[in-house]
Amino acid sequence: MSTPTPVTHYVLVRRTGLSPDAFAERTGLHPDLARKLVALGLLDAHRDTGGEMSFEPSEVAHAARIQRLRTGLGLNYSAIG
Template sequence: MSTHHPPRTSATARNTTVVHYAMVPVPALGLDGVARRSGLHPELIRRLVALGLVDAHRDASGQLVFPPSAPATLARIQRLRTGLNLNYASIGLVLDLLERISLLEAALRRSGTRSDQLPWI
């Protein structure tokens, strides 16, 4: 049985679009599965979705559906909240900056540029 998974797109730092294709079918996670895997209460997860800190969409029945990366994102949010005592607005900013850093590091790896060759480091 083959399930079609549409490509996931995301905006990058230069307003271009990156398309991610699943090489194998990746099951989406429901709220209960994410809560179980992350150890967080479902109501807190709903709040984080409402704040835009965790990606989720609603299925045909109106239930929240999460990408497989959601538990890792929730763990990162919890580390930022407890370790740095950040509020949720600050966490959103930090998550955006970490994503941008990851994109820039990936671009550096692709270009073959070493960080010691960059003038601002």
């Protein structure tokens, strides 16, 4: 008798993060500006296994706060961070 071949199962999981384009659409920011804000440490983003950047949905509120401080008080990004 031969032994049965093990079967591999893969679980499909929905991505919880927002792509840079989806984030830009929700916040009104250009995707390049969103990347710049990540580089400055003002927004948090994660990279998936493919290297694609993704944002948590809570970062939309952080981006709105940054926009309010920038336009309302005229603060530069260094002062915000």
